Amino acid sequence: RFKKLDVVKPEVILERDAEGIGNWQFSGTASTISLKRTQFPTLIDFHLHHGSVSYRTSSGALLRSDLHELAIRSAGEDQPASLALDGAYNGTPVRLAAQTQSFSVLRNDSVPFGVEFSASTPTANVDFKGTMMDPLDFDGVKGPIRIDARQLGGLLSILGADVGADFPLLLAGAFTRTDDLWQLSEAKGKLANDAFEGALTLTEAGRGKPDDFGIAASFAQLDLNPILGSDGTKKPAKGRTTSNNDYGAMPLRVEANLGTNFDAQIKAKKLIFRAMRFADFGVRGRLSSGQVAVSQLTFAFAGGTLDA
DSSP states (O other): OBSSEEEESOEEEEOBOTTOOBTTOEEOSSOEEOOOGGGOOOBSEEEEEEEEEEEEOTTSOEEEEEEEEEEEEESSTTSOEEEEEEEEETTEEEEEEEEEOOHHHHTOTTSOEEEEEEEEOSSEEEEEEEEEEEGGGTEEEEEEEEEEESSHHHHHHHTTOOOOOOSOEEEEEEEEEETTEEEEEEEEEEETTEEEEEEEEEEOOOTTSOEEEEEEEEEEEEEOHHHHTBOSSSSBOTTOSTTOOOGGGSOOOOOSSOSEEEEEEEEEEEEEETTEEEEEEEEEEEEETTEEEEEEEEEEETTEEEEO
16 A cells, blocks of 8 residues: 555566466466456555556557656545546557546456546547456456547557548447457447448457457448548548549558458448449458458449349
């Protein structure tokens, strides 16, 4: 129990070996010490300045959190705790404010630990209210989440994806994470100007292997022009407007070593692409390293349906 603790310039690097054992676990003669919620201390007045925590994921990507100022406070062991963070994640400025249950509840790993937090970047806000079985590893997570990204590319850059996506995404749904599976079900939101419903999944792969990201979305209308016309420069990308029919200007080359595979199932009652309009459109495909595969493509055509 720390009545007051001040930490200056700590640097922590976390990673797992080929067997999945973290370097924060140490084998002793009598026991194995690991970072568990049951061992977490009570912090009445905690302050950290100018620190950093880097975590190498199972796929080999390095996630770095810069902790410029971090404060944790509580009135007592059995009282709620608050957390405030001013820092950066993978170079993107982040502010985080959280309210949690008490430290005594945290150390009881037989019950879920209640957490409510709001995180903001220059282009996005994320709000969550729910529970976690392993809050120190962000595992056993369950609760509603809302994501408001005014510029989708800026949000994806935090995850290490360099995508020129200068359009907004609004998304809300039931969020869970168990082991390597992240899932957003009963999702509703808006991509650019169009509302949709669906689900998202992320499955983390082993070290050196690409993760799998899945999306299933259904639109009443999906207008691709503001999406494909955005290259992050606030100007329409060449060859991606309704007045330009230079289809060769849309690159189809896929990187040979993608960090993430994408599986998509998209449906739209009406799809708009340049000056063309398609009814009852559906596509199912996969984007992986060096390859784009389309397993099904359907749309209304000449009074019937084309199914390829």
